[in-house]
Amino acid sequence: MTIQPGERIPAGTLDILKDGVQPIATDEIFGGKKVVLFSVPGAFTPTCSAKHLPGYVEHYAQFRSRGIEVACIAVNDAYVMSAWAKAQNVPDGLLMLADGNGAFTRSLGLEMDATRFGMGLRGKRFALYAEDGVVKKLAVEAPGEFKVSGAEAMLAAIG
Template identity: 45%
Template sequence: MKAGYKLPEVTFHTRVRDDSIEGPNPFRWEDKTTSEYFAGKRVILFSLPGAFTPTCSTYQLPGFEKGCAAFREQGIDDIYCMSVNDSFVMNKWAADQGLENVKVIPDGSGEFTRRMGMLVRKDNLGFGLRSWRYAAIVNDGVIEAWFEEPGLCDNHGEDPYGISSPENLMKWLKGEKAEAVA
């Protein structure tokens, strides 16, 4: 479906630590583009409905964090976790999860997610607009393999998880039978 598709070029508004800033919030704004994240690298991008949510915090994010070394052995340079959350939320979630390997990308306005065709309404959960759960292997900004959970629609009654799992992506990278949408 999306294999061969070039990622949309957007600007992400991030907050980065700056030790020259004193006080309890030593961060500054830094805009980063799609190209700055993805150019010249082979990465995993996975997107999920929300920081601090059960499946995302218990399985998906920790699974990619723990599997980072094995993914690097398969030729992956970086692993990015994206959500339609602002940088403050994503940074706090990353800190709470103790991330050392996975990098978070805040898509606060949902622009990247919308342009990927993955922005859905989650009003039934009180979330508003969020990302449908998916993952991709991205090579130099172009999708090499696409892993989308079934049932993409607004206000889905469930939160499917499995196709975008770290275990499924690892199977695909190893050439084993994995669920992917080419």
């Protein structure tokens, strides 16, 4: 079942690369904060690298000026997410979260089966806005589309 606005982000642990791979609990990411979490099907993939992540990099200061944290998640490992962050000039503070086995993505009900493309289990392309761990807005893309989960769309949706 897909998480819905009004529901609490499930407890879980993701990974970040900081002095080695470090676990980070969802409570630490979302607790007491306003957060936009956006998901990409894979680091270094075409739409993710040309549009999705670059939009959040470009508009990062606008989110921060509204007191909103920004986090990117993918079903990739922390080393890949870190290398992608460097390649994309991701600013300090924009969290690059690895959900290596897809457990957190599954807990949100936002996984997709990309085995026919040789990619295994991945996360759907989506963005959500949460306040103190409660989802307020959720935008999930239709397969193959990029219309509702980009930075500009989320800034407009949050208002």
